[in-house]
Amino acid sequence: MRYYEMIFILHPNIPEEELSVVTEKVTAVIDRNKGEVIKLDNWGKKRCAHTIKKCTKGYFFLLYFMATPTILQELDKTLRYNEKVLRYQTVIVEKDKIEALKKEKENQEQEVAEPLPAAEAAPAEE
Secondary structure, three states: OEEEEEEEEEOOOOOHHHHHHHHHHHHHHHHHOOOEEEEEEEEEEEEEEEEEOOEEEEEEEEEEEEEOHHHHHHHHHHHHOOOOEEEEEEEEOOHHHHHHHHHHHHHHHHHHHOOOOOOOOOOOOO
């Protein structure tokens, strides 16, 4: 398996609810083909560097995942024929970058799981 980074841009006029539908389709393709989604970041609605299909803005997403090269063909079909997707690009990423992301994710989960320290007693007023 290889590690990949994918950036995809969705049409700016689609409702917020449909953003999750598209991202779920992408992650479902990876999961169905025994890949692993490591991190999915929603960068929000941003201005594009140039006009793409008559749009100057779009919803940007960054996805890190681990998969076999054959999954890329399925992802290509899923994204290419979806009218809500303006652009996408997938590149191979070094293993070190993915391991750093996994450690960061584990640290965030540990911080959430650990209970907050009890508040210290306030000094008595004189």
